[in-house]
Amino acid sequence: MSANPKVEELHSYEVFEQIKRFLIKKEQKSMGTRKSYETDIKIFFKLIKNKELQFLTKEDVNLTLDDFEDFINYYQQNKIYSNKTINRKVSAVKGLLKYLKVKKLVEDDLSYFSEVTSLPEKRNSYGIPTVDEVLKWAELALLETHKPKEKRLLILFSLDTCIRKSAALRLKWSDIVLQDGYVKVSGIDKRNKEFRHEISESFYNELLTIKHDSEHVFEGITVDMIDGMMERLKLKTNIDPNRNIVFHSIRKAGGTFRYKASGGDIIAVQRALGHSDPKITEIYLDETTSNAMGAVSSINNIDKELFKKVPHEILLKVIDELSQTEKYLLNKKINDLIK
Known part of the structure; x- marks a missing residue:
């Protein structure tokens, strides 16, 4: 001294x-x-x-x-x-x-x-909810006392764009630009990385219902409020604590949906999640994105013509019991064939 x-x-x-x-x-x-x-x-x-x-x-x-x-x-x-x-x-x-x-x-x-040696770290093993669970949380968010509409749209926005909650809370209306037939969303995410996403014009119009005089899209929402909301939503939907579901899990659900919707395009999901390494992206995907059995075993165990043999009402019943994601993929395929 x-x-x-x-x-x-x-x-x-x-x-x-x-x-x-x-x-x-x-x-x-x-x-x-x-x-x-x-x-x-x-x-x-x-x-x-x-x-x-x-x-x-x-x-x-x-x-x-x-x-x-x-x-x-x-x-x-x-x-x-x-x-x-x-x-x-x-x-x-x-x-x-x-x-x-x-x-x-x-x-x-x-x-x-x-x-100065770094200590070994355990990788976060946050669980991955289904799209149906996330959509249910979005509707239940309307029962929240404070800013229910904003919370609902924040959940849907996170599922749709896969961006982190910190990036969503920083998002400004000026970051959203309406272009020819689609809406461009851009901003800064973790490690100062720029992200770019597209959302539908109809979803953008939904977001506009919460626009007042605020600069930020999700004005008045804090990280603590989001975390508290998630705890309440998990209780209301009886989520097993062992699944380790957090708000970040919604980002994983969005990534898994994109993986299925793109026909297993890991690069497309990697871009959506903003990962530099596709190995990190793989960790984000739901284990159910791959079959428990291989292709040969699956083909041998299931009659590939079964859907043609069952009565029409059984086929409709099966479709009705599909998840929202599976119904979307089916409808998307039908729409593509019609076009």
């Missing part, structure tokens, strides 16, 4: 100002990103230096490998956070130190970062 209190106070002010600049850069992505970084950095320095951010000095931000190892070991041993959360907090601090080094506030060599 500096022996001169005035010098230390000056350094403290300088460090805090640069931390604020760093957070402002993160805010350019979203306010949620900034808050996440700020919280993670606060927690790190509170444990390692026992200081709030505004009191950090140059000496405090010149960290060592031991500091990172102490942080990781403490939270892993006490099981306060998951490995994924610990990794995120460490990553946030490393990002800050790189920024402060450019600003000449970190003097130490950061090559030791390569020795």
Whole structure:
């Protein structure tokens, strides 16, 4: 520590100002990103230096490998956070130190970062609802006390476009453009990636019913409100907790529907979900998108001419018992043949 209190106070002010600049850069992505970084950095320095951010000095931000190892070991041993959360907090601090080094506030060599080992993470295994379940939730959302119409349309919009809830909540009316015969939706999603989707004009007209003087499409809806709504909807529809259904699951349902509707085009689904790696896309697809048995076994076990032999009323009854997705695919095929 500096022996001169005035010098230390000056350094403290300088460090805090640069931390604020760093957070402002993160805010350019979203306010949620900034808050996440700020919280993670606060927690790190509170444990390692026992200081709030505004009191950090140059000496405090010149960290060592031991500091990172102490942080990781403490939270892993006490099981306060998951490995994924610990990794995120460490990553946030490393990002800050790189920024402060450019600003000449970190003097130490950061090559030791390569020795800061990430903890193994479990992949989120969120369940995938059926389209019918999602449509049911959309109608039940109309019974919500606060902004029921907005919540219903948010559910339908997520199913239709497969975008994340954070991107949907940032969506502005200016991001939706009516063009020749279709409606273009564009915006910024996770990791600053641009997304582009198309929705029908009829669905766009539905969205316009909630447009008032607001800039954002889903004005007044927050992440906490969405999460709370999902808990209520799951209770009303008796969703098994073991299925691990969350709002993000609706995005998976939308991806699975596109997979079936496109005849198994994984690339089309990959584009819709905004994934760089098709292997990630495969994780999003419902297990029921593939048969339990192979083609030969399936053909041998089922009479492929059976639909021609059953009475018409049985065929209609079977069709009536299909899911909304299956009915859509059947009607789409009929429509294509008529054309």
